[in-house]
Amino acid sequence: MAVHLSSKGIRIGKGQSAIDAMKQIVPHWIHEKIEDPSYVGGFRYARNCKCSECGYESSFEKKSCPHCGVKMYQID
Numbered sequence: 001m002a003v004h005l006s007s008k009g010i011r012i013g014k015g016q017s018a019i020d021a022m023k024q025i026v027p028h029w030i031h032e033k034i035e036d037p038s039y040v041g042g043f044r045y046a047r048n049c050k051c052s053e054c055g056y057e058s059s060f061e062k063k064s065c066p067h068c069g070v071k072m073y074q075i076d
């Protein structure tokens with residue numbers, strides 16, 4: 001993982017993965033889950049995504065948010 005986060009002081013709670021913890025603090029694109037029984041697990045992720053910082057919706061993941069300009073991290 002290329003993200004350097006030690007300065008942010010991440011706390012990882014019980015039952016929470018490091019990835020979940022990171023997602024709460026680093027800017028990233030949010031893909032909504034859509035229920036879909038034809039997919040394994042019963043859901044799929046929307047192709048559209050939202051900026052975790054300002055809520056701007058994009059049709060695909062860009063390197064940074066065109067609305068608030070935040071640099072996005074690819075977490076998963």
Ligand SMILES: [Zn+2]
Nearest residue numbers: 051054065068
């Ligand atoms: Zn944004």
